[in-house]
Amino acid sequence: MTRSVTDIIAGLGTGIHIDGQWRPAQSGAGFDVQNPATGETIASVADGGRADARAAIETAAAHQKQWAAVPARERSEILRRAYQLVLDHTDEIALLMTTEMGKPLDQARGEVAYGAEFFRWFAEEAVRIGGDARRSPDGKTRFIVTREPVGPSILITPWNFPLAMISRKIGPAVAAGCTMVYKPAELTPLTSLYVTDLLVEAGLPPGVLSVVSTTSPGEVTEAWIDSGKARKLSFTGSTPVGKLLLEQCARGVLRTSMELGGNAPFIVCEDADLSVAVSAAMAAKMRNMGEACTAANRILVHRSRLEEFAAALTAEMAALTVGDGTRDGIDVGPLVGPDAVDKVTELVADAVDRGARVLCGGQRPTGPGYFYPPTVLTDVPADADLMSTEIFGPVAALVPFDTDAEAVELANSSPFGLVAYVITESLDRGLVLSEELESGMVGLNTGLVSNPAAPFGGVKQSGLGREGGLTGIDEFLETKYVAIPVR
Incomplete structure (x- = not known):
């Protein structure tokens, strides 16, 4: 039987999630989450700041080498278990989602099924990361081309699809072997926090995913971008914010994926x-x-x-x-x-x-x-x-x-x-x-x-890169080429 939304929220970790643990914001601050159908407060979550952001990105950087070395099959199995856990908790996730952002329950259940599919899709892609080995046209050099995780990745999602937007980013990052720092939307953080607990239950190791909820997104994301430790940013949101993030990422030449506005x-x-x-x-x-x-x-x-x-x-x-x-x-x-x-x-x-x-x-x-x-x-x-x-x-x-x-x-x-x-x-x-x-x-x-099996993304001021499909994992991989003279 599905628990009441009050009981669901009472069982959530509503702090900052770093190194596998929920903790209060270092400032001790929190902010309220409302039910848009009533205007009433339904929960209070930790309001992270710059200090929390620094702790999160330092944790991600510290765990990157170890996480990248985990065999692809193990990463795949974590995602496969996460897929099943999300489906097993469909009714609770849907009720929580509807309560914090408004969409009817039938649509919320549909989003749960859709969002879970990203975990299953990228579980299958994790074991298919390929490369290349061949000779140069003149026959004098052997080319070996490998694909490696890009490294600690910043993930930022909007409020309108609280499950699907984050599974679409976490799925390929986990499959590729990237550690992550994640900022959920201020208006709808609860679904993301629930899914974080499910990922831990699925076996995601401590330190691979850190979550910082905040009412100061600029402060948190800029701390991540300017840390010198992040190598990738994946953002879904408005075009004006996306442009600002691109300018900030240029300072450290971070890889970026941008799913921006539409018309x-x-x-x-x-x-x-x-x-x-x-x-x-x-x-x-x-x-x-x-x-x-x-x-x-x-x-x-x-x-x-x-x-x-x-x-x-x-x-x-x-x-x-x-x-x-x-x-x-x-x-x-x-x-x-x-x-x-x-x-x-x-x-x-x-x-x-x-x-x-x-x-x-x-x-x-x-x-x-x-x-x-x-x-x-x-x-x-x-x-x-x-x-x-x-x-x-x-x-x-x-x-x-x-x-x-x-x-x-x-x-x-x-x-x-x-x-x-x-x-x-x-x-x-x-x-x-x-x-x-x-x-x-x-x-x-x-x-x-x-x-999930098709590449999602736009052109012009609607963004850069693609999520999902055969190309979705490429956003979290770097290509390395090794040249070997033929003797």
Whole structure:
């Protein structure tokens, strides 16, 4: 039987995790975590600072050589056990996740299954790290190429997917043989702390993973970056923060992986199957209440299909039930906090002021919690703020277009390029548009692209590098070449 969330939290390590032990922050400070459905405090966790950060990165550096020498099979088995432990605790993790960040329980369970898969995927990749051995073209030199762990790695995750974002980083780092220092999101640290305990239970040795929760992320991460001991930073979050981290990492020439902001276009072509288009749009827009970097931000619809698509989408959106995600029958939970609701409210008001029409929703509710209703706007003008800003909320903005070339131009007008979606019955058209879109990922007749076995990442200001897939482990490996003269 699943414990109550109060009992789950009572059993958590809520301090700073260093060298296999939970300890208070050196300052003794803590901060509160809220339930966004009620605004109530549900837990207090340690508020780490510069001294805690230094202790964490020194621990990671001290354990790097020993951890790198652990056989790949042993690292693989740790990840395989972690995968199973996460699945075994699905209901507790989902309840904890929903309570601290709002997504409905069904979606939280889906994230648990998705996030666990990164542990299983990289358990399999750990034993497949390869190399090369061959002669030079002139026959005079033997080349031996090996792959080695990059070294102590800084991991930073956002609040919107508390399990999947960290398993996507810890998985390849463990598989590659890198020690880690990890900063969970201030708004949603509890799921990460729960998973930390599961990794320890799975056999992850002390010192391999240190966790510092904090309300001073700049202080903690800068201490890590400037320590001279970190060799890698993997960050998921906003583009402005990512740019700042890149500047800081340049000082020590750290390897970086950046999964940054998005402004995803969702293109409904004139030959689209309406049921496919609406189903895919709901998936791309409403996963996580729209609080996802992959969320459809600009829904571009061929003018000849706009009216029928808008009517069908509005019917689906208006039928969704909003409320506390821990209750049965809830489709849309709260946004993560009051600032998120303020932002969505301002973006909708700006669009309406510029001529957009509200087909459903559009009014901020009263009462406790940080809720916003599913909203459909049509005839959104190009100069509306939400056309160039991630909405991060349950608002579908419909924009008409007349030709495929116009749709591509609108889609590519953004400085971001994480994911794009194309709905068409023509394979040729779908492939052509996929090639023309400036995006790291394309969903063709689907609203879901994330998969642990596929490379996740963007182009332009949406980031650098890829997570998951066959290339995900490469971000945590260095290539070494040894030259041997042929005698």
